[in-house]
Amino acid sequence: MTDYILGPDPADPKLTRQVDGIDQDGNPVDTSVVVERPLTLFLNGQEIVTNMTIGDYPDYLAVGYLLNQNMLRQDDVITGIDYDEDLETVIVRTERETNYEEKLKKKVRTSGCAQGTVFGDLMEKIEDTKLPAGAVLRTSWLQTLTKAINTTDSLYLQAGAIHGCVLCQEDRPLVYMEDVGRHNAVDKIAGYMFLNGISAADKIFYTTGRLTSEMVIKTVQMGIPILVSRSGFTAWGVELARETNLTLIGRARGRRFTALAGLDRIVFDATAEEGEEEPARLRRKGSLPPDAA
């Protein structure tokens, strides 16, 4: 078994709800579904965003969101994080006075969706970023990691309909976050890293989601040099990964994967005998039919 610093807690009664319905034959079923609730985030006096989340780590989500939106700087001193469960709000307070009124306005002018919204800003920041060459990814680690992650008792295995992201080091998954919100799982890991002073340069980021431009930008911004997904690529994601020297590995299932950027970091030490096809019961969202890989 894996010793997570922080792992999923599918037994937490706040995260799922039992719902009754029927199956394909009309028989009654009682099934577990993931909870989804709003969380409104304030930075000092300013309302920033309302996220739909499972609500397990409002502090990490709040800080990670602000970091990934460039509203919180690495050298900012956080003086308080106040979460109010009843009001469904979280307030992050910093020593530095903040005012993102102009940024929030600009967001509207350039875009109304989360993806487009942050894009202009983030692009500016990562434009000149080159991730350092030092990090290494052994293919044997990758096999150990994917197996450990897929067999971890999670909300996904219990209720489905959820994204997962895992911060890893070598062959060890360290922090496994899940969320209904597309990027909440990423943001929660970013918040965890910031609040606990975790280094990024020696880490591997694993996600169940697709390797879009936005996912690549967030990983680069977090300073993590290696991004691995069960799922596939978009052309722009590949392009940005190449420009920033991010190692980009997709369609990672069982022994198989496809690497499309940052190939120099990969060390091929897994032997064919160790590797095996992924058993069907471990397949999950993002799995491609064999002929599409």
Add this chain to the structure above:
Amino acid sequence: MTDYILGPDPADPKLTRQVDGIDQDGNPVDTSVVVERPLTLFLNGQEIVTNMTIGDYPDYLAVGYLLNQNMLRQDDVITGIDYDEDLETVIVRTERETNYEEKLKKKVRTSGCAQGTVFGDLMEKIEDTKLPAGAVLRTSWLQTLTKAINTTDSLYLQAGAIHGCVLCQEDRPLVYMEDVGRHNAVDKIAGYMFLNGISAADKIFYTTGRLTSEMVIKTVQMGIPILVSRSGFTAWGVELARETNLTLIGRARGRRFTALAGLDRIVFDATAEEGEEEPARLRRKGSLPPDAA
């Protein structure tokens, strides 16, 4: 084979790109990845949003987005849709003068992500909606539909990393849209329906994505009484479906499914012999391991 009115066109060279990389043994691979490009939408003189899209139906996407954001009304007369491929813009013009400055501002105050953004507004509109009871879903149709959709030659089968939505009637898939953007596929179908005067009350909506509150709201707003997904549920999605009398079917794979709302519309006419387990090669994203279904 299925006769789509409008189906995927995986052979369109604009939608995918060949990229070279390596596989798990370091051997060179040449693989197909989906394109992702920005499209900035204007309504009359006003810039509304920049969406990341594969870019295949900018007109349907634009109109569907505006409808689903309540910026275009069912009785609006569209006087022109101008798409400029080089500028990556699409302009929708209406007889009615429009100004959503206040709405766009409000978006920022209440939320910064696409999900939260539209929420306040949409909730108001669907609050008193009750979908009519007349429509029917036969379980035999469901089997035919899922098989036809899964075996359709699509961008998903060719390159992965893409969402799919299908407008269906009885056991026939009619319009199959794919997109990298989370809701673009839905919006393109809404735009198609509006521009071609397609009725909603006798249709079934199939999606590869999760049945979240937002997906339920959009389907209800489109007036479609039955929503089917390969993927799972969130608690709020189930709650909203029950309130609006939407038939909500998830985890639909092969013969199996789970229905959690609007059960009265389901007619159980599929025999066990017709049904079969879904072959492994047809599994795709959203598939749950058998023990989680």
